[in-house]
Amino acid sequence: MHFIQSLKLPLIFRVFLGILFIYASYDKILDPAGFSKNIHNFHITPIAVENLAALIIPWLELIIGVFLIFGLFLEGTTSITISLLVFFIIILSQAVFRGIDIHCGCFKLEENIGTTDLRM
Template sequence: MRSIILNKYLVLISRFIVGIVFIIASIDKIAVPELFAINIEGYDLLPISLINITAIIVPWIELLCGIFLISSFYLRSSSFIVSIFLVSFILMITSAILRGLHIDCGCFGIDSSEVSWYRVIEDIILLLMSIHIYYYSTKIEDLHPLKSGT
């Protein structure tokens, strides 16, 4: 079991999956921040004064973290930030479901679907991958896909 967890290819696959998901999720939000602001407002969790700035900043952080995960830069920092985002997303979506809100999750901008337990499970899986990256990427040599092995 330990050899599977420490497998450099598993960490690499996790990095690419989480990185690509976060890059894709950020694109529409960056292009149409107004729609993302409406999605954030639907959760009824943030004060009105923070909604627009959140809608502008969060997608750029998602994009940068996704790029960093794929390119192997700042792996621990970016996986830590991604983990914090995912915990927040899980709590927000769960809160919306438990309060009976029928809103778009805002997960993928224009292509968002309604909040659901499926989204919570999806985010939990991404969170586990991100935690795996955080703990095991520094313990495995030659994680950078562009490095030549010896």
């Protein structure tokens, strides 16, 4: 464990994940209506929830990214990050298993996801 900490791997991974979350939030913050359409394509929530999620999720991703990069509130930030990633995996997986060919909305709003994307 001391060897891993001496390599600063936790810091490197934390900063990388923070940058990834900030990048993922960018298009969604600029176009919440487009992100709401992507959420709608999953066919699992009412429109009011889709619109609310389209406004909250990108800002949550941005805040998480900043907190990860600067090491703020790490215990809570880590818990929220893990919960959000598990939630994203479940939502994307259920769409793929239902055979829905959708725009992921993960990074760029026009990005498609299919079964080949889950076989990494």
